[in-house]
Amino acid sequence: MRQADVVVAGAGLAGLVAARDLVAAGMDVVVLEARDRVGGRTWTKTFEAAGTAVDLGAEWVAPNHHEAVVREAAKYGLDLALDQTKDWDDADPLDTMAGSEYERALARLDKDAALVAFDRPDWYRAVEHLDVTMADYLEELGLRTEVRQRLLAESFALMGASENDYSVISLLHEVSGFGSARAAFEGESARIAGGTDGIARAIAEQLGSRVRLGHRVEGVGPHDDGVVVSGDGFSVTAAAAIIALPVNVLSQLRLDVPITPEAGRVVAQGHVGRAAKGWTTVAGEADGLHSVGWPDAIEAYAVAGADTSAVAYFGVAEPSHEAALQRGWTALQARHPAIGQQAETLSHDWISDDFARGTWHTARPGQAVGWHELAANPGPFFFAGGDISRRWFGWMDGAITSGADAAVRATAFVRGQEVPDALG
Secondary structure (H helix, E strand, O other), X not given: OOOEEEEEEOOOXXXXXXXXXXXXXXXXXXXXXXXXXXXXXXXEEEEOOOOEEEEXXXXXXXOOOOHHHHHHHHHOOOOEEEOOOOOEEOOXXXXXXXXXXXXXXXXXXXXXXXXXXXXXXXXXXXXXXXXOEHHHHHHHHOOOHHHHHHHHHHHHHHHOOOOOOOEHHHHHHHHHHXXXXXXXXXXXXXXXXXXOOHHHHHHHHHHHHHEEOOOOOOEEEEEOOEEEEEEOOEEEEEEEEEEOOOHHHHHHOEEOOOOOHHHHHHHHHOOOOOEEEEEEEEOOOOOOEEEEOOOOOOEEEEEOXXXXXXXXXXXXXXXXXXXXXXXXXXXXXXXXXXXXXXXEEXXXXXXXXXXXXXXXXXXXXXXXXXXXXXXXXXXOEEEOOHHHOOOOOOOHHHHHHHHHHHHHHHHHHHOOOOOOOOOO
């Protein structure tokens, strides 16, 4: 006998939004989550040394573009706090010739991004001829070192991966969504007051006992009643399943699900998001810090706490999360001697995390078709998540729209109606 109309694997933002919308549509839903908390790659923890809450994973919202996050925050009474740390930005000013070259590079990004129809699910088809690594794209532009490094640092905030690994068309998609390269790199940003996992916690409270923590999904496949999702000591049967797990963990599952060859290939490969993010307190002065550099401590900023500032800094997690943070601290201290010695630290290694195996989604060259087809998978097995959003992939906004879209598609399937195309 079926135990639910729809079983949702994963209680990140996509899975929770999908479950909530399914319940609103009258569906019986079970949500299975491996961790002892909800939120997935949104995770807010108290950094006691600073006296403030910090986000170990996703953090930023572009309020003028991420409409779904803004709506969800308003729905649950969560405020957005605009970033106030851009008054100390030490990106070395470019000389006249380098500055002109930088402007020409931005214009080239804008020209290529203009080919992308941001709201089209198959946006990538118009830029297939540009589906090369960021490193190769910049090499073709023949930029001087300081201009190249400036662009790599600004792009990393969006891509979170090595320029040798990610496809520039992912960046062009972002530039298209923001309207220009300058807006993508310099536009207004905000945090969710109290932490980004506030939305997930609010939705989970609404769902109540439908959310089952500590249930690590190990297998997904067909069943006489429709589908079965199982793990150690449990199995749940339903008419349909929404698989809202980070795509880099899918290859670890017993995934007896019909998907296209291209989708199967990208599931086996995974995406290349490998950002290391660390938080630290310092012995010296860090109030208002906002710092950009390359290749280490690529971005750093301070958040005021009750006791002292918490400083976040980022790098490419190569060869490891810890190595990137060690290099980053050395670079940041050299760039800003006034911050003094490092004190207490806090971070989470998302790459070695069995339930994530990477940070936010960034595609390799040649993967766009596969991710598109995975998101389009027909019932009874639907996929959702910020990793495969049709719109703001890699962002919280994309997770929300993808989850909502999967709920619409799964509801239609359970009711025996025509399943619409994936649009979220």
